[in-house]
Amino acid sequence: MREDNLEMSENVERYLQLDPRSAAISQPPSSSSSAAAFVSPANKSRNCNSPCPDHVLENVLENVLQFLTSKCDRNAVSLVCKSWWRVEAQTRFEVFIGNCYSLSPDRLTHRFKRVRSLVLKGKPRFADFNLMPPNWGAQFAPWVAATAKAYPWLEKVHLKRMFVTDDDLALLAESFPGFKELTLVCCEGFGTSGIAIVANKCRQLKVLDLIESEVTDGEVDWISCFPEGETQLKSLSFDCVDSSINFKALEGLVVRSPFLEKLRTNRFVSLDELHRLMVRAPQLTSLGTGSFSPEDVSQGEQEPDYAAAFRACKSLVCLSGFKEFTPEYLPAISPVCANLTSLNFSYANISPDMLKPIIRNCHNIRVFWALDSICDEGLQAVAATCKELRELRVFPFDPREDSEGPISEVGFQAISEGCRKLESILYFCQRMTNGALTAMSENCPDLTVFRLCIMGRHRPDHVTGKPMDEGFGAIVKNCKKLTRLAVSGLLTDEAFSYIGEYGKLIRTLTVGFAGDSDMALRYVLEGCPKLQKLEIRDSPFGDVGLRSGMHRYYNMRFLWMSSCTLSRGGCRDVAHDLSNVVVEVFGSDDDDDDDFTRDYVETLYMYRSLDGPRKDAPKFVTIL
């Protein structure tokens, strides 16, 4: 990490043709803005013949600050005094923006002059569940336009839930000659044409990771667009690109990418094709296996030795894919099981009998994702072997509210007893008990992320019939490191009083179909001192509950409340009283025009912003 920082600062310096010793005297940010955050630098420094004391301090500070990478540390440093603010701004190379609407691109480019890595997040998470009409916003376009001018040395862009077009990707590829890493998570708006341009023009590209994004099939053979000759590729993930791949070109690309460590293919890559790739790239550490089914089982031909290919990949620690897998071939991965630290079976309908022989050897697994098709029995097998497990996610094979649900508190409790080092859990089930939650809270004190989804709404403890209050209470009381919590099941206001009182480190809280009254919301907003992100749906919270958080909304990233009992007037009052918070209300996008007379607020999304309400809000959004 540190070498990266030094190397990048050298790159930036070279680009700016700056002498590092005189960095403190570089072009000052424009002082034309009236915002209090801007600082006009001292002019006296220009006329000094020998370094002034101020300068010396700034030079020293700059050299020290280079080693600070955590954004929290940097934010703290920038608050010390104006001089420190200035130096910190000049030495911040990686910028993280958790809500793209919390500031304008201009503000970014004015404050930070040497950004080489940008992380931007757009839509709020509930948009993933169709709770937000399309075309709400979060366009990458203004950001790429601004950074193209301000940071020609930009190397890394990481976007989550942003709307990115092919044109945006083209501008990116053309504007940043040293561009190295592009990661798009849960994004949409672009297609194979855009990817092709990036592949072709970004000659220094190390990382091209497309993760759970919607990619339009423009029928462009983008794999063939990588330039000839050796590439710098370290990571290539395209499992969400749902169109067929020119396999010959892919194979050729892998052959000329000696630094390739991570390769995640899509379901159009068959098992025999995967075999050919593995043989050419035995150095891989992370492999997304595509379909994991052979193309055609023809009688005469000799089948490739898949197990041998896996055996040859001695560095393989992470496996995923299996999107259309054929069970007979699953044992081929056995040679790598002992080395695996991460295994993702969450797209494969794997039964307990298929899982057990595999998981039995996975002693080093730290991250395990699966479908509930593995049943409680499969979870027990995991608990018996995977003593190093840190993260478990179990998704529903049949994601409907009234589905059977093959896992329950039995598997859950087994995991808590077997995997004591557990830090993060996401668990979808239909049956749960307070006892199991309490057991996990006691067995797994290192939990930082606890997300339980009892799929049937308002379901109580299925043994005692009581609400799930005590179970979640135990979690927040005993798991002292908890930073993220998602609750479900039948919950009264009492559960929220526990959360508010004991959830001292909780930053993200997700609530759905829970609570009895505004008191629940009050408990949370008057407690949970570290709360940053609060997302609520379908719960009986109204204007009174909303007002109980007035003292803290500016210090949060956002609040989302949908299908609660908010009124337009109540939301308007909040907007009126908090000038630095943007209050958006909207419903489904086919509301009629006499929206204005309706008092009921379907969705409230509010967030702090340094630059006021956005100008690109679609018709269905009203900014109060």
Place this chain on the structure above:
Amino acid sequence: MSTSFEKMDEFVNLKETELRLGLPGTDNVCEEREKVSCCNKRALPSEIESSTRKSETSPPRKGQIVGWPPVRSYRKNNIQTKKNESDNEGQGIYVKVSMDGAPYLRKIDLSCYKGYSELLKALEMMFKFCVGEYSERQGYEGSDFVPTYEDKDGDWMLIGDVPWEMFVRTCKRLRIMKGSEAKGLGCVV
């Protein structure tokens, strides 16, 4: 386009006076029927269940809520639909359909259709065009639009050239070609 809307309106008005077996206030059956009538299919109640399960715009079942359980559609769409080998029902055979000049792609389930004429009718309605007359020798005549498909060898073929079962097995995706490009294909056979 307007004719199907008119038909829908007629249907909706009839709803008021219709005698049904459902409990008062249950609108599910009607909702489903309206969706089906968009496709110009007169479906029997027993057919409604299966067709709405396969259609992209099926209304949520009774009790289903938008976005609940909270599983991303990317994940839902990717979970392997092939169940055990013993599952004879055969989950849908989804292929993408594109039309030259149309800005969107559609997906259809080939297992919904029993033969070429059904498939072509469905395509015609989906994309609002007409195919010409098909003959083995000349391909499609009388229309600018020619329905083609890509088989698993990557070759582009005219829809109708091979027996239906073989088509369903080997078809990877469909493309409705327009204009001169399409004419060329007719001669390949």
